Amino acid sequence: MPQKKNPDVAELVRGKTGRVYGDLMTLLSMMKSLPLAYNKDMQEDKEAIFDAVDTVKLCLKTFAPMLGTAKVLKDNMYAAAAKGFINATDCADYLTKKGVPFRDAYKITGELVAYCIAHGKTLETLSLEEYRKKSDVFSEDIYNAIDLKTCAFTRNSLGGPAKEQTEMQLKALREAL
Amino acid sequence: MAMWAGRFQKEVDEKVNDFNSSISFDSRMYRHDILGSIAHATMLEEQNIISPADRDAIVDGLNGILNDIEEGHLAFDPTAEDIHMFVEAELTRRIGDAGKRLHTARSRNDQVALDIRLYLRDEVKEILSLTKELIRVICDMAKEHTETIMPGYTHLQRAQPITFAQHLLAYGFMLLRDMERLNDAYKRLNFCPLGSGALAGTTYPINRKRTAALLLFDGPVLNSLDGVSDRDYCLEICSAIAIEMMHLSRFSEEIILWCSWEFKI
Structure with missing residues (x-):
């Protein structure tokens, strides 16, 4: 099939994982009924542990170059995020921050999403009038609040995707190495 | 005489020998076997169990055998029972009776337990270093994508x-835990079973x-029975490796999904 470009390395890593689980089962089963002390059964330990060691080393050696050369399709990622009303939570949070009780905000947002689906729109393409038909709390700043970048970058709770948190995570990882 | 003895004896013997033999896979521990034997001989001489001349x-x-194997001048004999017997037989062929004294106050049971531990120490260090390298690649990649928006999923539905x-970075932290697990297993791996003998130590003043x-x-x-019959270190390391493979497999699964036309990200 000439149109296909298969992710062979990733598939092999996924496939080989089962083999390593098998090695662990081999070892656990080998040991479970052995009376003390040495028994010849224990000679079976080597092929299992050797295989596990060889496999993980091989996978690690191929994984890093695969990642390093991966092409990230940023625009496609963004486009995928822009579909599916991924910012609905942020729309509800916008209302809540303006004093609307959370349950009401959730319901209003649900109705807006239903309206969008019925009219082939997204939260970004709704007009302010359409927003205000559901709640007069909406004003021009809703568009900034539901902008995907705002949604991701303002999630600044500890461990979240905001830049400050990403930097914190990077620092923690690098220091641990 | 066994019931099956007689004209089948020779053939049966050969099959049983093949069945019994482990050299086809344990030969990879030749270096560790030799280093263990050098330490054993050194101690035997210090304790006046063998003479300085025999020790030398x-x-x-x-050291000559080790060198010859690494230089490709000495091939493993596939008919040897295991790597321990191969090294000892080769040593005796080279130096005569002194070679036969090496195994004093030792059993293959503690010898093999020692070899696996020495071998796994090296392997764990290498897995740790490869894992560290992968975490670095992940960190470098993450650094470039702190502003790259993507959908986060729950139930494989776009969520936030x-x-x-x-x-x-989620994978970076998984792999970091994998390193912690391996380091932890290493702590319990790093004890020496040599001198446990077959199971009950020895009367020699080792x-x-x-x-x-x-x-x-x-x-x-600290316990000779435990020394020869413990394989916890194999289990712990294999278990840590299995968990690490599970992480790599989850990452792989996502890469496979992202490469599909349905995702194409």
């Missing part, structure tokens, strides 16, 4: 917007603390 002959002979960096120190262990295993 054994150590020189073993995140950054690609955030997604990548010095187990000395061989443990020569081989850079944290100390000797």
Whole structure:
């Protein structure tokens, strides 16, 4: 099939994982009924542990170059995020921050999403009038609040995707190495 | 006489020998077997169990064998029972009776337990270093994508917007835990079973603390039965490896999904 470009390395890593689980089962089963002390059964330990060691080393050696050369399709990622009303939570949070009780905000947002689906729109393409038909709390700043970048970058709770948190995570990882 | 003895005897013997033999896979531990034997011989001489002349002959002979294997001048004999017998037979062929004294106050049971531990120490270090390298690649990649928006998923449904960096770093932390698990397993791996004998130690005045120190262990295993029959270290390392493979497999699964036309990200 000439149109296909298969992710062979990733598939092999996924496939080989089962083999390593098998090695662990081999070892656990080998040991479970052995009376003390040495028994010849224990000679079976080597092929299992050797295989596990060889496999993980091989996978690690191929994984890093695969990642390093991966092409990230940023625009496609963004486009995928822009579909599916991924910012609905942020729309509800916008209302809540303006004093609307959370349950009401959730319901209003649900109705807006239903309206969008019925009219082939997204939260970004709704007009302010359409927003205000559901709640007069909406004003021009809703568009900034539901902008995907705002949604991701303002999630600044500890461990979240905001830049400050990403930097914190990077620092923690690098220091641990 | 066994019921099956007689004209089948020779054929049966050969089959049983093949069945019994482990050299086809344990030969990879040749270096560790030799280093263990050098430490054992060193201690035997210090304890006046063998003579300095025998010790020198054994150590020189073993270093020669090690060198010849690594240079490709000495091939493993596939009919040898295991790597321990192969090395000892080769040593005796080279240095005569002194070679036969090497195995004094030792059994293959403690010898093999020692070899696996020495072998796994090296392997764990290599897995740790490869894992560290992968975490570095992930960190470098994350650094470039702190502003790359992607959908975050729950139930494989687009749920909330995140950054690609955030997604990548999740794997960085999984792999960091894998390193912690391996380091933890290493702590219990790093005790020396040599001197446990077949199962009940020995009447020779050996010095187990000395061989443990020569081989850079944290100390000797304190119970001889445990020394020869423990394989917890294989289980712990295999278990840590299985969990690490599970992480790599989850990452792989996502890469496979992302490469599909349905995702194409």
